[in-house]
Amino acid sequence: MPIKDSTVLPNRVGLSDINWQLRGVNSVKKQFLGLVALLCVGVVLVGCEPGADPTAASEQSRHSADEAEAFSEFSQAFIDAMLEHHPEWAIYQGHYDSAGEVSIPTEQQREANLAFWREWLGRLEAFDVDSLTPKQQPEFALLKNALESRIWYQEVFKNWAWNPATYNIAGPVAILLNTEFAPEETRYRLVMQRLADAGAYYEAAKQNIERPTLEHIDLALVRSQGIFSVINDDLLDAVRDSELSATEKAQFEQHFEAAQRAVRDWIDYLGALSEQWADHENPRSFRIGEDLYEEKFRLDIQSQFDASELYRRALAEKEALLAEMDVITIELWSKYFPQTPMPDKQFERIGQLVSFLSDQHVELDEFVPEIRRQIPLLADFVRDNDLLFQDPSKPLVVRETPEYMRGGGAIASVSSPGPFNPGAETYYNITPLEYFGEEAAASYLREYNDWVLQILNIHEGIPGHYTQLLHANRSPSLVKSLFRNGAMIEGWAVYAERMMLEEGWGDHEPELWLMHGKWLLRVVHNAILDYEVHVQGKTRNEVVDMLQTQAFQEASEANQKWRRLTLSQVQLTSYYTGYAEIYALREQMKQAQGEAFSLRDWHNEFLSFGSAPVSEIAKLMRE
Numbered sequence: 001m002p003i004k005d006s007t008v009l010p011n012r013v014g015l016s017d018i019n020w021q022l023r024g025v026n027s028v029k030k031q032f033l034g035l036v037a038l039l040c041v042g043v044v045l046v047g048c049e050p051g052a053d054p055t056a057a058s059e060q061s062r063h064s065a066d067e068a069e070a071f072s073e074f075s076q077a078f079i080d081a082m083l084e085h086h087p088e089w090a091i092y093q094g095h096y097d098s099a100g101e102v103s104i105p106t107e108q109q110r111e112a113n114l115a116f117w118r119e120w121l122g123r124l125e126a127f128d129v130d131s132l133t134p135k136q137q138p139e140f141a142l143l144k145n146a147l148e149s150r151i152w153y154q155e156v157f158k159n160w161a162w163n164p165a166t167y168n169i170a171g172p173v174a175i176l177l178n179t180e181f182a183p184e185e186t187r188y189r190l191v192m193q194r195l196a197d198a199g200a201y202y203e204a205a206k207q208n209i210e211r212p213t214l215e216h217i218d219l220a221l222v223r224s225q226g227i228f229s230v231i232n233d234d235l236l237d238a239v240r241d242s243e244l245s246a247t248e249k250a251q252f253e254q255h256f257e258a259a260q261r262a263v264r265d266w267i268d269y270l271g272a273l274s275e276q277w278a279d280h281e282n283p284r285s286f287r288i289g290e291d292l293y294e295e296k297f298r299l300d301i302q303s304q305f306d307a308s309e310l311y312r313r314a315l316a317e318k319e320a321l322l323a324e325m326d327v328i329t330i331e332l333w334s335k336y337f338p339q340t341p342m343p344d345k346q347f348e349r350i351g352q353l354v355s356f357l358s359d360q361h362v363e364l365d366e367f368v369p370e371i372r373r374q375i376p377l378l379a380d381f382v383r384d385n386d387l388l389f390q391d392p393s394k395p396l397v398v399r400e401t402p403e404y405m406r407g408g409g410a411i412a413s414v415s416s417p418g419p420f421n422p423g424a425e426t427y428y429n430i431t432p433l434e435y436f437g438e439e440a441a442a443s444y445l446r447e448y449n450d451w452v453l454q455i456l457n458i459h460e461g462i463p464g465h466y467t468q469l470l471h472a473n474r475s476p477s478l479v480k481s482l483f484r485n486g487a488m489i490e491g492w493a494v495y496a497e498r499m500m501l502e503e504g505w506g507d508h509e510p511e512l513w514l515m516h517g518k519w520l521l522r523v524v525h526n527a528i529l530d531y532e533v534h535v536q537g538k539t540r541n542e543v544v545d546m547l548q549t550q551a552f553q554e555a556s557e558a559n560q561k562w563r564r565l566t567l568s569q570v571q572l573t574s575y576y577t578g579y580a581e582i583y584a585l586r587e588q589m590k591q592a593q594g595e596a597f598s599l600r601d602w603h604n605e606f607l608s609f610g611s612a613p614v615s616e617i618a619k620l621m622r623e
Contacts, residue, residue, distance in 0.1 A: 067131035074127070075139060075479055078120055082482075085116050091172045093482055094421025096181055100193030105167065106204045110154060121147040134623045138609075138616035139479040141302075146483045149299040157292065162212045162284055164220035164270060165567075167205040169198050169259070170227040170404035177235070179417070179424045185244050192252045195231070198259035202266040209273065213286045215566040217274045219407050224270060226403030227263050231256065286566045290535045296570045301487045302613040303577050307531060307570075314527040314576055318550075321524065322346060325517040328510050329353050347549060354518055354552040357511055358446040362453070367445065368430055371457055372398045375428070378462040378505075385503055388463060388603035389471070394426065396466045401429040409564025411444065412456060414465040419481040422473035426466055436556065443556035451515035454506065455497050463500070463603075464493035471607035480610025486571060488614050491578015492607075494523055498583070503599075521551040523579065526561075526572035533565045581614040582606075589621065 083090040087098040103109060124147065129140050153159065160166055173194055176187050239252050277283045288296070297307035305313075329350045333342045336356055343349040362370045375396055382390050401413065411431045417424035433441035448456055458464050468489060475481045497516065506512040525547060532538040540562050547558035564572065586606075590597045609617045 093418030102197035195259040222407030229403035416469040447554040475610035484611035487578035494579035
């Protein structure tokens, strides 16, 4: 867990500096009034005081230099060992030397993993962290967290035993097929090696499952059926037309058919498993409880706060957001409802205006084309306003979410290449709204109306996830790029939304700021409901009702959020945690630097540290 620093997470991050009577946005007057302390930087000079032994000081200096050099060598050796020991992890990082090897999830493999992680953790803890350079100390914290987290997940959390959705062969295969890191025939040979082990892989998976949750069985069924969107006749036809030898083509077809049988057998197993546990008197709950939740939060989020404290802050943020949305609603009421009396209750008047504006959206068949149209406009805005470095040679590719990735409760995501292959495509995945059925698709169009769709594209695309991950792959620190912190990644995407609106995207339209407030209510409710569901036992009806009546979400979004709450734990808190910490850090440094502050330079420097926890980035930027 990183050492706490002086970053002050504000009780809220709001919209209160907006002058709606001017139908625009004035300059920020007093951000976080009374909440964000002015950054005080203390410089400690270490030297030879009168009477000090210069020989001792020299010895200490040499020791620190030796320790720093040894740590650099250790970090590279550890990364090399990870790439060799975990071939699937390596594939996702853009490293393909062991791409044909499959980690069969047996008990022996788990024991080997534990031995591997413990050995490297012991070697890491032998370092004197105080002797490392300021840039190495966050890397030490990241590596320590990565190793401790892997050990905890395997020994304590044990999702390998109760979540069958963790087993899926499609992801690495799809990357090998879709990434041009080698000639086509070379990649087909690697895929063939992986398909050859599909039977052993799923047989081992069956042996692991003990008292699974019904929700994760269902997710596994959806995603396992999606495997056939990758291992299908199109792939077989492509191999037949390739330049592989006749013998290799025959071998590929043999392994291809065996892999398909293994997947079908796995799907049958999941179906029987679902029936078995649906009738069981004591199925496992998807709720993980307070103790596991707090520990998972500590390891996953790496915040300066614990889960219960963040939950309390999110509750306060919710009330402030509602108050500010109410100011906008009152200002706009006569524009949209000139003949209708304004309701006395806050929730009613905000909800009525949000609902009315939500009718303004694209048609179903224009949803994905509109996303494609907006991406270059966002890139132009970032460039024209000189907000941060944006690489025009690496365009974002909008595509339908692959079937093996669907069913988790989110309609949009980004798939980026790892730092070892930064030139590969980055994909903006959009699940076709038709996938959810006619009624839900209509609801999603209202949820992602003309204003919210812009915010979604900023979040997932430019300058949100896509831009941040591009910068992360350029970071000189492999440790910070490889061992990503989810709160920093999601927090940056939420921060980017507000920053773009502050800088003039949307011409300071109050309707856009109102919908941004609704979006932030979703972010805040992510943190609130994740804690209340897993720790306090909140029910589905309570969750859906709260999201619809107090966060103004459409039924489709509310129901999908419940599904996501049942399938994940803690991840939903990462949005608010990272956002609040990033915004607070920027405002502190802005106040400290005064007129010398450059937003572009601040963004580029912040993003240069990879995907490290915000608290660790804050130390580096201050030093």
